[in-house]
Amino acid sequence: MSDRLDTDKNLLVLGQIGKVHGIQGWLKLKSFTTPPENILDYTSLLAEFKGSWQLVEIDQHRRQANGLVVHFKGVDDPETARGLTGLELSVERAALPALQPDDYYWHQLEGLDVVNQHGELFGQVATMLETGANDVLVVAPSENSIDDRERLIPYLVGTVVVKIDLDKGLVAVNWEADYLA
Numbered sequence: 001m002s003d004r005l006d007t008d009k010n011l012l013v014l015g016q017i018g019k020v021h022g023i024q025g026w027l028k029l030k031s032f033t034t035p036p037e038n039i040l041d042y043t044s045l046l047a048e049f050k051g052s053w054q055l056v057e058i059d060q061h062r063r064q065a066n067g068l069v070v071h072f073k074g075v076d077d078p079e080t081a082r083g084l085t086g087l088e089l090s091v092e093r094a095a096l097p098a099l100q101p102d103d104y105y106w107h108q109l110e111g112l113d114v115v116n117q118h119g120e121l122f123g124q125v126a127t128m129l130e131t132g133a134n135d136v137l138v139v140a141p142s143e144n145s146i147d148d149r150e151r152l153i154p155y156l157v158g159t160v161v162v163k164i165d166l167d168k169g170l171v172a173v174n175w176e177a178d179y180l181a
Contacts, residue, residue: 011046011090012107015039020082025075027084029061029068034130036068041097045089056089102157104164106135114139114153114171117162120146125171128155137161137171146177 018028031039039045043058060071075081096105106128114122114137126140135155141148153175154160163172 010093012093012096013088013090014042014045015089017047017084017087017089019085020078021069023078024071025077025081026060026069026071027075027081028066029070029089031068037063039089040068040070042091042095045091047084047087047089049084049087056084102164104166108166109137109164109171112164112166112169112171113142114151114173116173116175116177118177120177122146122149122151122153122173122175122177126150137173151175151179 014033015029015031018030020026021028029039031037033039040058040061045056045058046053047056048054057073058070059073062069072081072084075084093107099105109125110127112125114125116122121142121144123139123141123145125137127138129136129138129152137151137153137155139151139153141150153173160174161171162174164170165172
């Protein structure tokens with residue numbers, strides 16, 4: 001680990017440190033990126049440790065049948081490694097790679113209002129689900145929504161999702177209010 005960082009930065013959690021693996025300070029790593037190996041693109045990550053943000057640096061990694069195991073610089077024994085278990089690993093959102101036009105990170109969609117073709121406000125994107133066939137918007141009702149229903153709306157750009165406007169905080173969908181999903 002390196003010097004403490006005084007930060008109130010806009011961070012995005014990319015993974016979580018798991019159990020100790022072996023006797024040389026290696027740890028299992030649960031990645032929230034797709035594919036999981038993408039977290040390794042960020043060798044320096046931020047972790048909140050004992051109330052302050054610290055920079056941790058992955059200096060070695062390997063893929064195993066049950067996931068990733070990593071070694072952090074300066075963590076060379078199981079006792080030190082055990083102190084890191086459970087910590088979430090974050091990066092500043094600005095450190096994420098730029099996307100192509102009309103591509104979005106999930107965190108950019110969360111909190112946006114969802115309105116259908118009739119101007120009916122369904123609520124806000126609470127989160128996203130990965131289903132295998134396609135991603136799904138989980139839309140939670142908001143103060144001004146037409147009802148108090150949670151909706152699951154397929155994230156099918158061009159057919160169901162008609163427009164995304166980050167500046168206006170809006171997702172326009174081709175979806176009827178009485179659809180069950």
